[in-house]
Amino acid sequence: MAIQHEAPPDARPHLSTAGKVARLTLIGAALAAVAGTFAYLGGWLTPNALTPARFTDGFEEVYGVHPGFRRNHAKGVGVWGFFESNGNGVRLSKAAVFRPGRVSVLGRFSLGGGQPYAPDSASDVRGLGLQFSLPDGELWRTAMIHLPVFPFRTPEAFYENLFASRPDPSTGQPDPAKMQAFLAHHPETAEALKFIKSQPASSGFGDSTFHGLNAFRFINAAGESTPVRWILTPAQPWNTTPSQDKNFLFEALIAQIHRQPLQWYLIVIVGQPGDPTNDATIAWPAGREQVNVGTLTFDRVESDDTSAARDINFDPLALPAGIATSDDPLLSARSAVYSQSFTRRAGEQKQPSAITPAEVDKGK
Amino acid sequence: MPNQRTQFTALMRILHWTMAAMVLTQLGIGITMVASLADYHTLVSIHRPLGAAILVLVVVRFVVRQLSPLPPFPPTMSRLERMAALASEYTLYGFMFVLPLVGWSMLSAARYPVMLFGSVHLPFILPHDALLYAILRRTHTILAYLLFLTYLAHFGAILFHTLIVRDGMLFRMVPWNVRPREVVRGSSQPTSRRERVEV
Numbered sequence: 001m002a003i004q005h006e007a008p009p010d011a012r013p014h015l016s017t018a019g020k021v022a023r024l025t026l027i028g029a030a031l032a033a034v035a036g037t038f039a040y041l042g043g044w045l046t047p048n049a050l051t052p053a054r055f056t057d058g059f060e061e062v063y064g065v066h067p068g069f070r071r072n073h074a075k076g077v078g079v080w081g082f083f084e085s086n087g088n089g090v091r092l093s094k095a096a097v098f099r100p101g102r103v104s105v106l107g108r109f110s111l112g113g114g115q116p117y118a119p120d121s122a123s124d125v126r127g128l129g130l131q132f133s134l135p136d137g138e139l140w141r142t143a144m145i146h147l148p149v150f151p152f153r154t155p156e157a158f159y160e161n162l163f164a165s166r167p168d169p170s171t172g173q174p175d176p177a178k179m180q181a182f183l184a185h186h187p188e189t190a191e192a193l194k195f196i197k198s199q200p201a202s203s204g205f206g207d208s209t210f211h212g213l214n215a216f217r218f219i220n221a222a223g224e225s226t227p228v229r230w231i232l233t234p235a236q237p238w239n240t241t242p243s244q245d246k247n248f249l250f251e252a253l254i255a256q257i258h259r260q261p262l263q264w265y266l267i268v269i270v271g272q273p274g275d276p277t278n279d280a281t282i283a284w285p286a287g288r289e290q291v292n293v294g295t296l297t298f299d300r301v302e303s304d305d306t307s308a309a310r311d312i313n314f315d316p317l318a319l320p321a322g323i324a325t326s327d328d329p330l331l332s333a334r335s336a337v338y339s340q341s342f343t344r345r346a347g348e349q350k351q352p353s354a355i356t357p358a359e360v361d362k363g364k
Numbered sequence: 365m366p367n368q369r370t371q372f373t374a375l376m377r378i379l380h381w382t383m384a385a386m387v388l389t390q391l392g393i394g395i396t397m398v399a400s401l402a403d404y405h406t407l408v409s410i411h412r413p414l415g416a417a418i419l420v421l422v423v424v425r426f427v428v429r430q431l432s433p434l435p436p437f438p439p440t441m442s443r444l445e446r447m448a449a450l451a452s453e454y455t456l457y458g459f460m461f462v463l464p465l466v467g468w469s470m471l472s473a474a475r476y477p478v479m480l481f482g483s484v485h486l487p488f489i490l491p492h493d494a495l496l497y498a499i500l501r502r503t504h505t506i507l508a509y510l511l512f513l514t515y516l517a518h519f520g521a522i523l524f525h526t527l528i529v530r531d532g533m534l535f536r537m538v539p540w541n542v543r544p545r546e547v548v549r550g551s552s553q554p555t556s557r558r559e560r561v562e563v
Contacts, residue, residue, distance in 0.1 A: 012530045024528065027523040030519070031516055034516065038391070038392065038395055041395050043400075051400070052401060137487065312475060315476070318477050333402065346498040347502070
């Protein structure tokens with residue numbers, strides 16, 4: 001009480017205990033509202049939503065955790081080379097990579113799946129990640145596979161299939177009933193698989209046509225936007241002989257590059273109004289204009305253990321000015337999940353990969 | 365002559381509220397994008413240039429703060445409270461400077477292109493090193509949570525001063541100009557009850 005007498009004259013109206021409690025509660029509620037909003041944004045209140053982390057968990061659940069390796073396309077080798085642009089792409093895109101001239105390219109050939117030591121199989125999905133280093137310091141990355149269309153339209157479908165196609169531990173084969181149920185649910189996947197089977201098969205990396213799969217937009221100097229897809233068509237006739245050797249696809253690739261550089265033509269497929277840009281399961285109608293914009297050459301091959309490509313995220317949305325994303329829902333999801341996989345493996349102890357530096361030198 | 369200022373300078377107040385909006389947006393985008401598949405790319409494309417803008421602005425703001433006259437603390441605040449207020453102010457400056465710098469560094473170590481707009485991008489400031497990236501990436505998250513907690517303390521403190529102590533502290537930073545009378549309508553005496561008790 002004595003203290004209160006010492007207090008100076010106060011212009012503030014008296015605050016009752018009840019008033020004080022009410023105001024403190026209000027403060028608490030305001031802080032809780034802010035914290036709650038952030039918890040909601042961070043997905044803490046929706047534990048079943050498919051997030052990049054849960055997607056990556058899915059890969060780890062199906063393929064096992066292999067520290068230091070990519071969660072998908074775990075087995076691979078690095079390559080170096082260059083892209084020689086012929087200038088034909090300039091009318092479609094202002095990206096510096098399409099001006100006439102040469103830019104250096106870092107690449108990585110890989111096989112689909114999360115097991116880094118699995119034996120090569122002719123039925124594996126063959127992948128090629130590329131990084132073009134543009135003269136002004138910009139980077140263009142693209143991750144392509146040898147299938148002409150992607151079997152899944154949405155990230156959710158991809159995730160479902162990961163589990164539906166998971167090999168049964170007792171038979172080593174996927175459960176046909178689960179696959180059937182998945183396809184019944186996803187007729188677009190059934191259609192895509194039919195289309196993939198109808199296309200001529202390639203024998204290995206060197207004679208594969210690689211597809212960017214998703215649609216993108218090219219923006220030229222006049223600001224005109226054009227829907228595009230891109231593919232790499234092999235410049236060399238080539239045949240990989242299937243064998244029991246567990247690395248036969250990679251060994252053939254290494255031997256070939258040691259013998260002479262491997263080349264592909266970068267072909268831009270120009271979409272027409274009405275061509276779907278949000279559905280990677282559907283090929284655009286045949287007869288769309290195809291523009292050969294230059295030649296990609298790989299003249300050096302390297303083990304994943306020493307290649308700079310091992311620690312590169314071939315994020316399909318690492319794009320230079322002049323190339324932009326489309327409304328394809330896979331693109332943002334790929335970017336997010338690749339990033340999650342990259343962050344996990346970046347902090348893990350590295351193990352020697354299946355194709356060691358000695359393995360690569362042997363092919364010389 | 366006693367300090368007659370009742371508010372921070374107009375420039376400081378503009379910087380405060382602009383950056384408050386930017387930093388809260390940035391924290392919201394950051395926590396949203398790491399959990400998002402569909403909006404990841406759009407959010408990342410905002411997060412990077414916004415972080416660069418915050419880094420530039422916090423340097424400007426710090427210089428402006430050093431050169432500007434400051435209003436005195438309300439007399440209701442004890443010396444300890446004044447020290448805590450100053451410490452939290454500098455802590456917030458520190459976070460706003462270090463967080464974008466760690467973000468830029470981690471992207472550099474991972475060789476992620478840091479596109480700002482058009483073909484304008486930031487150079488890499490660290491060598492390509494995955495382990496360094498992993499450490500900085502974790503640091504970025506931890507610092508972001510600490511910044512968020514510091515912000516909550518800051519927000520809670522100003523609410524406490526406004527609703528319980530009622531010393532008009534908020535008026536020092538409100539975007540509009542207020543007359544001196546309103547600011548000191550709490551205790552106008554040189555020493556308050558609180559100070560006398562604690563001294």
